[in-house]
Amino acid sequence: MKHIYEIPVAPWLNTLSTKIGMPITLATIPEDVVEQIASYHMDTVWLMGVWKRSEVAAEISRADERLWHEVVGILPDATKDDIIGSAYAVKAYRVDERFGGKNGLAIFREQLRARGIKLLLDFVPNHTSFDAPWLKTHPEYYITARQDDATEHPERYYQTEQVCVAKGADPNLPPWPDVAQVNAFSSAYRLESSLTLQYIASLCDGVRCDMAMLLLNDVVEHTWAEKAGQRPTEEYWSEVIGSVKALYPSFVFIAECYWDTERTLLGLGFDYCYDKRLYDATVARDESAIDNRLSVLADVAPHLVYFLENHDEARAATVFSPDEQMRYAQKIITSPGVCLWYDGQFVGSQAKLPTHVGRAPIEKPNDEICDIYRELLV
Numbered sequence: 001m002k003h004i005y006e007i008p009v010a011p012w013l014n015t016l017s018t019k020i021g022m023p024i025t026l027a028t029i030p031e032d033v034v035e036q037i038a039s040y041h042m043d044t045v046w047l048m049g050v051w052k053r054s055e056v057a058a059e060i061s062r063a064d065e066r067l068w069h070e071v072v073g074i075l076p077d078a079t080k081d082d083i084i085g086s087a088y089a090v091k092a093y094r095v096d097e098r099f100g101g102k103n104g105l106a107i108f109r110e111q112l113r114a115r116g117i118k119l120l121l122d123f124v125p126n127h128t129s130f131d132a133p134w135l136k137t138h139p140e141y142y143i144t145a146r147q148d149d150a151t152e153h154p155e156r157y158y159q160t161e162q163v164c165v166a167k168g169a170d171p172n173l174p175p176w177p178d179v180a181q182v183n184a185f186s187s188a189y190r191l192e193s194s195l196t197l198q199y200i201a202s203l204c205d206g207v208r209c210d211m212a213m214l215l216l217n218d219v220v221e222h223t224w225a226e227k228a229g230q231r232p233t234e235e236y237w238s239e240v241i242g243s244v245k246a247l248y249p250s251f252v253f254i255a256e257c258y259w260d261t262e263r264t265l266l267g268l269g270f271d272y273c274y275d276k277r278l279y280d281a282t283v284a285r286d287e288s289a290i291d292n293r294l295s296v297l298a299d300v301a302p303h304l305v306y307f308l309e310n311h312d313e314a315r316a317a318t319v320f321s322p323d324e325q326m327r328y329a330q331k332i333i334t335s336p337g338v339c340l341w342y343d344g345q346f347v348g349s350q351a352k353l354p355t356h357v358g359r360a361p362i363e364k365p366n367d368e369i370c371d372i373y374r375e376l377l378v
Contacts, residue, residue: 011360025100049087054129058085127168206252241269
């Protein structure tokens with residue numbers, strides 16, 4: 001694996017439908033669209049956001065004035081229906097029928113496979129939506145609390161019909177408003193994670209695991225303390241990855257991770273990890289920090305994922321000049337690691353879409369940026 005091409009599936013399908021003039025799903029992707037991706041010598045496609053999204057999360061997002069202001073800034077003609085719920089507020093690990101369902105995904109996977117391209121999907125281990133079936137049938141999978149907690153601290157807890165559950169959280173940030181926090185110390189949830197990943201492994205070649213470091217024992221204990229219960233001896237990831245690799249030895253695990261946890265996660269079974277610090281040094285134009293980072297992690301560099309943008313970061317065309325894009329893209333291409341590219345990057349797209357949105361603006365390609373990536377990748 002050397003080049004991963006990330007595609008936000010909802011706006012991508014919407015844009016294709018608009019351009020072609022008929023509804024397009026994963027079952028009906030034109031061959032020339034797949035051929036265009038292949039022409040850049042991508043060996044992997046990451047379809048971001050294929051899973052069934054949450055109606056409850058969509059309603060929460062539509063009521064978020066900050067998010068609405070952001071959406072209107074990108075799509076001046078937006079309506080509330082353009083907010084379809086976050087790709088990371090997963091209701092169920094079933095391919096959304098709006099995108100073509102399981103059969104549509106299988107058809108698209110065959111198109112990729114015919115060109116030697118592997119398929120990645122998402123796994124979101126830290127949280128689910130509030131209307132995920134697990135919350136009704138298996139509340140023991142989650143960090144739960146007293147009903148009074150939701151009344152006294154609505155910013156931290158959410159009351160469903162059955163249970164008061166903690167909102168999904170990174171210990172350094174305010175809780176996310178649209179997701180429920182799972183409990184990585186729960187043996188029942190660990191088993192469910194393994195079974196879910198085994199199902200996902202039947203559909204694709206690997207997963208990008210969202211906020212993977214949040215499942216580490218030290219982080220869970222620091223964030224949730226006694227609410228998480230007794231600390232397990234084994235780490236969540238070694239247990240879960242081991243169970244999946246026993247059945248699917250070549251299945252690939254990629255960790256989105258921060259806080260210098262790359263070595264830890266690689267040691268627990270991940271095949272690749274994000275290198276966010278290299279990205280930050282690049283944005284800062286700190287050549288010394290870039291070189292130092294590449295030197296310090298030289299021994300694990302083949303297992304690191306480098307990028308100039310992705311769905312969480314600003315578009316590269318708004319951060320770097322064309323000359324800088326050429327220089328920094330060349331640096332990551334010639335590194336031993338894996339390069340992650342985002343849909344629209346090769347044509348200079350500037351609109352950074354929230355993962356809650358199902359439509360993207362139509363942008364005119366930047367010829368100078370197009371020429372850069374043709375020179376580097378085609």
